[in-house]
Amino acid sequence: MGSASSGDAIRNINDFSVSARSAQSTSLRKASDEFGSLTFNEEVQRARLPKDVFRGLRRAIAHGEAIDPSIADIVASALKDWAVEHGATHYTHWFQPMTGITAEKHDAFLNPTPDGRAVAEFSGKELVRGEPDASSFPSGGMRSTFEARGYTAWDPTSPPWLLVTPQGTTLVIPTAFVSWTGEALDKKTPLLRSQEALSKQAIRILRLFGSKAQRVVTTCGPEQEYFLIDRQFYFNRPDLINAGRTLFGAKPPKGQEMEDHYFGSIPERVLAFMMDVERELYKIGVPLKTRHNEVAPSQYEVAPIFENANVATDHQMMTMEMLRRVAPKYGLACLLHEKPFAGVNGSGKHLNWSISDDLGNNLLNPGETPHDNIQFLVFCAAVLRAVNKHQGLLRFSIASAGNDHRLGANEAPPAIISIFLGDMLTDIFQQIEKAGSAKTTKSGGIMDIGVNVLPKLPRDAGDRNRTSPFAFTGNKFEFRAVSANQSIALPNVALNVAVTESLDYVATELEKQLKEGKKLQAAVKTLLTKLIKENKRIIFNGNNYSEEWTKEATKRGLLNHRTSVDAYGEAMKPEVVKAFEKYGVLNERELRARYDVAIEQYNKTINIEAQLMVLMGNRYILPAGYRYQTQIAESVAAVKAAGATAKESRRALDEIVKLTDEMKIRVDKLQELLEHEGNGEPEKHAKYFRDKVIPAMNALREVGDSLEGITPQDLWPLPTYREMLFVK
DSSP states (O other): OOOHHHHHHHHHHHHHHHHHHSSOOHHHHHHHTTTTTTBOHHHHHHHHSSHHHHHHHHHHHHTTTOOOOGHHHHHHHHHHHHHHHHHHEEEEEOOOTTTSSSSSSSEEEEEEOSSSSSEEOHHHHHHHHOOOTTTSSTTSSHHHTTTTTTTEEETTTSOOOEEEEEEEEEEEEEEEEETTTSBBBHHHHHHHHHHHHHHHHHHHHHHHTTTTOOEEEEEEEOOEEEEEEEHHHTTTTTHHHHHHHHHSOOOOOOOHHHHHTTTTOOOOHHHHHHHHHHHHHTTTOEEEEEEESSSSEEEEEEEEEEEHHHHHHOOOOOOOOOHHHHHHGGTTTEEESSSSSTTTTBBBEEEEEEEETTOBTTTTTTOOOGGGHHHHHHHHHHHHHHHHHHHHHHHTTOOTTTGTTTTTTTTTTSSOOOOHHHHHHHHHHHHHHHHHOOOOOOOOEEESOOOOOOOOOOOSOOOOOOOOTTEEEEESSSEEEOOOOOOOOOOOHHHHHHHHHHHHHHHHHHHHHHHHHHHEEEEHHHHHHHHHHHHHGGGGOOOOOOOHHHHHHHHHTTOOOOHHHHGGGGGGHHHHHHHHTTSSSSSSHHHHHHHHHHHHHHHHHHHHHHHHHHHHIIIIIHHHHHHHHHHHHHHHHHHHHHOOOOHHHHHHHHHHHHHHHHHHHHHHHHHHTTTTTTSSSSHHHHHHIIIIIIHOOOOHHHHHHHHHHHHTTOOOOOOOOHHHHHHO
């Protein structure tokens, strides 16, 4: 099967090349003209809504105000007319349950009339609220199976868009998803709540600095890494189909050690795929900016421009869906698992995060002289405190069975949360700690490359640090530990809650000092000195991969949750529960539901992977080993019958017999471990999977990969790493 799938993959490449050469050139619209063309954006709203309705809608979106119910019917009618004109026959309330993916139920616009005809109708009630079945989505125990009612609620801050397929068009309306009791069953609701909570506390601080801003939002731009392999390989790997990653696979002769893939020339078929994805995402308003080869062979990355965190989260989910949807058009399969191939870099989703007000100011922009920018220093110090105090919450927000394969390896930060500030900011904070204020800002100066024709370049005041989990990168922080396959909603919520609690603390301290008669400058000086002294342990600008840092972090008292099972408990720490409840983001029951769902998903993931390994061992690898064993045995017998010794052939036979016997022993051992009692505490099961099942899986893989290394190509039933990563 391996060689057959290889031949199919090569034919795919040849077929693409032929079709690409013979295809007639078609005039494509300019990207600027296509951008947002399938989105009910501000321009379309202005053209189709009455002025007062348009202004009311935009005001509500800009200031986070409630929508006047009286305008819902007008908006719904305009939305329906626009969608129908584009060929839409159905609409769907698109939401993000705790499965980690998106969900949709399509309803037709058409309603029959008494004369046997049908008309397209869509009311404000249908726009504002939908009623999907809530019984089959993860709820963490908040809903019983028989309690089926759930509601989707229109989110006007994220524009509706059109899903266009060759068979028809559907209007997609971003929504929140809650239970009949009003509890959040999704990822959007707590994100929106956390945005409002952060805004309230940030405005308190801005008021002290004389700002007229009315609202603050968090903004983000998530980078997305992914793998592309030929679709024929994908279909011949049951582990990729069912687990998203390879559970067996010997290291190829060449991996990424030549460092020749990163930023390299993009293969023609891959580039065509990328361009197609970009065009489709431009149409629905996703502002993609960059594309390039990543470090590992067959690994790539796409990244957007910053947006409001809620919209960016929706767009990120749409990006992942589009990557998967477009890939088959080019004979490819898109892999979004955190570690689809062992031994080469996995895939992350670096979450670039910042804070902006409604006047267009980035509150984490240091300006030309950061040491004088006390407002920036206050917000930056608040983030420093937030990450230090809530490092466990941040670690929980990126915990998953898949991400455990990345964290701590050379492609991802370690499980220890720390902040990289860079030389410039670290120097300023050190000045403040020692003297109460900073007098200077380090300058990078000008870089002379030494070639007259090349320009002299302005040099940044500090280098970047790719090993840091949470790095300041100029005017934002980059949360680098987020995994490729997960929604960015929970990491955003975790950051928002942590920073909200910190901003509340900072605002309260400053207000107290001002009430006591201190001037703002003096109050800020006192507070910054205190914040830096109390939270400087979280700052680390060195190599986060080094053993020395692990030891140093332990001395500093920083958390080091090496596995997700260790990290899950951080969600229910009293200080975390208190913060979520205080700011109205999630009550204790809603937060516990996310904790329960996370552990349940971990257990199910490991169980599926282990069952797959048993299946693949018994039905794929062992039969291949036995066939090869038989071939060698027949060869040895034939040589002996001819009067020769067959010494080396006998050694080869002994080796294959030893490996196949050991393979069978380890398959049976894993199967036995999976038959343990299934009742009991989910946390105990998670620890059992971590401590017993995963080591047995690793042991089974070791011998399976050894068998692959000696089994002839025509007998090996699975596409190999050598084929999947390099045949493109």
